[in-house]
Amino acid sequence: MSDGRVHIESDRTRVTTWTIEPGGAIPEHLHEYDYVVVPLVDGAMTVVQSDGTVLETALRVGVPYDRPAGARHRVENRTTETVAFTEVELLP
Template sequence: MCSSTGTATATVQIKNERARVTEWRFANRGDNTGWHRHDYDYVVVPLFDGTLEIDLGNGERVTAQMQNGIPYYREFGTEHDVINANDFECAFVEIELLEPKPS
């Protein structure tokens, strides 16, 4: 993921030629990833029950309900800023699939 500077903390846990696993931790309400575009397909595993706000960059903001341990998948090209909409610390694990899709 290529990102502008946000206030959330990104900790790369695994990085090799096939995958990159990053924990994103948001200490406070309003902490954010910074505007970014995903260069790879990815899976997100929330580590909390709560809400994230997604800034889509066109003046539109949506909310996304997260459930602890329930993953979701997105394809490359997604552009957004992810914002903590909770009054508590929250985190998720992002798994980027660095290999191309099989044809």
């Protein structure tokens, strides 16, 4: 199970907090905008790209990373701990 809660949606940004329970996933989606991810927990998540490539992503509380627009992927939690992060999309 996963849950996304939008906190801000303006003409410049969309800020969403995502929580993914163990065994849960965010279904495949396309990032239309550049974005920044700020982890809320230490842990790991699995990113399955549209071509089937699997990436393990380490999460460290408060250590952000950014990605460009165009990514299409599914995000899975294959761990035994809840994954949580805030995503900031940079709208045009």
